[in-house]
Amino acid sequence: MYAPGDVRVVDREDPKIIEPTDAVIRLTATCICGSDLWPYRGVEPVDHTVMGHEYVGVVEEIGSDVHSLKVGDFVVGSFCISDNTCEICRAGYQSKCVHGSFVAGTQSELARIPYANGTLVATPAMPEPELIPSLLAASDVLGTGWFAADAAAAGPGKTVAVVGDGAVGLMGVLAAKQLGAERIIAMSRHADRQALAREFGATDIVETRGDEGVAAIKELTNGLGAHGVIEAVGTQESMMQAINSTRPGGHVGYVGVAHDGVTLPADQLFFAEVHLLGGPAPVRRFLPDLIDRIWDRTIDPGKVFDLTLPLDQADEGYRAMDERRAIKTLLTL
């Protein structure tokens, strides 16, 4: 991304093994994330930045310390690098690994992945082509929605509301369903996204937002609010909508990337008395389970991709998402 709104596909030098814990993978597919729209729209700084942090592919080369993978393995990785052995990783927060960093530059043919033993998970075999979109979704949006649903304590007998009908919000619906939530309320005003939400497990749709949206959630929950709320936007309004839609003692899982200037009034938070957990999703914690569920066709998160383009048309992929013509763009190689 040369500048906001200016995406170009150009030749770059092939990545090489630098550290003995690195792997180089050849991508099978990649995609564009909702968070890539922040720099695209000029909300985050961008200047000749390599883009992409979601990926699936085949291991092309490994460093001398990589022992959990071999050349030729098909792998899915998290958008966060993690050694998966430090105390923070072992507690399940691989997105905050002591050796952690964010993956960058996977909207490409080849990518170097540091801490490959910890970051990458091999599939049981080479996947059937129809599984590729779902495995790719596991790399970020599915894992992120899953983390949010887990943080929102979705489970049997629970009512879960989802603020945000982007790819992550829709994956949150799917995750809440898988985790056994009894009732799932998707907050969306777009017919196509409502339909996908219902397909993924939403039982109710609320079209209003802000205070009106909160009132609608309360009306559906005996005036108490939802047991859990997934926040997948990251704005002031969406955060307060999520907190105020949650019953006392309930759980908010927030994964919308909060930007500068969004603040939570501590007194409102205090008297709301809700559990709050969010941040970059520790996708690696969930990956083996997610791969299993995709592998045995229990879930089909790949449906979240409603536009597929070859990598060299990445620019159009960004534009379609920016203009809300597409929920999420898959890029083929």
Next chain:
Amino acid sequence: MYAPGDVRVVDREDPKIIEPTDAVIRLTATCICGSDLWPYRGVEPVDHTVMGHEYVGVVEEIGSDVHSLKVGDFVVGSFCISDNTCEICRAGYQSKCVHGSFVAGTQSELARIPYANGTLVATPAMPEPELIPSLLAASDVLGTGWFAADAAAAGPGKTVAVVGDGAVGLMGVLAAKQLGAERIIAMSRHADRQALAREFGATDIVETRGDEGVAAIKELTNGLGAHGVIEAVGTQESMMQAINSTRPGGHVGYVGVAHDGVTLPADQLFFAEVHLLGGPAPVRRFLPDLIDRIWDRTIDPGKVFDLTLPLDQADEGYRAMDERRAIKTLLTL
């Protein structure tokens, strides 16, 4: 409290049963809360306000629907009224009961307690006099510190830091110890409070605050931060100190009453990736257990009272706490 700094003990009309679910109790002891200092210092509005929300005493009269107590029982109650039967109460959040309200006016000889079945817990028998301070502490500060320690996920193998060395912070230390925390770091710069913290179970003392305090906690925890942090102050600095002292995936339990203007930057919270839970403590959830531990002399939270005065000297009790000459004042009747 006629006005900030102006506390008077005056005759008022005796409380009576109004609702069939009420009880009237004759107080055995009462006390002054750190939160009573907010209006005393003019930070919260106050105008001829009846004070006090902590209490133990003997049931004097009950309404026709009160069946869990009888006249003559010795009772401990939470500072929050709760029916203890609604969905929120059953989930353990009695401080946000659908019939909830805050107790007011227990710095007195008699008090009417609504929803007595749900709010009050009778002791096994009339307590020995030396147990009175501890049972009184259970009514708020002990229960609040306990909730904070529970929200901070204090337990075996965990390191818990405590921000705030007031009565609630000290009770948080005691609770963390009882819940099995391995290491308890009290943040305090007052020798007398440090001594009490150590007596209650603190293993380490940190005297610095703010960024320096955070750095000290990190130094004691391999650079990671504490597993859990109890926040018992309620200011901007103390909230950020608590959040920044917690490792990713760790838990902040905050019970310092957050005041207007304290705000949490959502981006910092997002990248801190900590669990956050706080609010008015659902003391009622913990009361039966706390009474048991006091009854069998496992804990002696009554030590937090370092000044005892007759009720008619309440004014001096407030002044001593305001001037930090006393941690907490017990008022005898």
